[in-house]
């Protein structure tokens with residue numbers, strides 16, 4: 001009844017849509033990446049060259065550039081002020097490199113300017129980690145306890161678990177505007193620093209749009225999961 005993995009409603013209305021959308025999202029990102037990593041940029045600059053030029057242009061010279069392993073593992077680390085670029089992006093001279101490098105520098109610029117949503121997002125990291133690791137386990141433990149003992153304490157434990165998992169939803173909710181803003185900044189930074197010609201803008205925009213979809217899917221998945229468990233916790237209580 002309350003064990004989600006044996007609940008057909010969970011499989012049909014939660015697990016299946018999340019799996020399907022996650023598959024579509026990662027497929028879309030991979031496809032656009034494959035497409036635009038084949039399109040040479042007109043500037044001929046590599047990802048590292050682009051990064052240096054944009055960082056200088058944006059007054060972010062103190063940001064360190066580092067080449068890392070992995071595919072599309074690119075990120076900006078605000079703690080160490082490091083721009084981590086995957087090998088293909090760093091050494092390639094494609095429209096994909098332009099889009100990814102500029103997006104990550106968009107995060108560096110947010111960090112420098114103390115962008116509000118980014119500060120909130122950073123402060124939510126510990127709670128979101130705890131919520132994603134323990135939140136749902138605590139909900140299930142609470143539900144099991146209240147089913148076997150009939151005591152009210154199980155309900156409160158389950159609600160505590162829900163509150164912890166809500167931090168994950170909140171984190172995704174704040175992540176989305178941070179990512180969309182970084183992509184807006186990316187297109188501006190590319191144009192302002194003369195890295196991109198107008199004909200390439202559409203390709204860069206399509207890459208960034210595909211990446212943005214993955215964040216919407218993550219938000220939707222976390223919200224749907226929270227709603228499902230909340231319906232178990234509060235639905236059980238009503239039927240008591």
Ligand SMILES: [Zn+2]
Nearest residue numbers: 103107179182
């Ligand atoms: Zn990003």
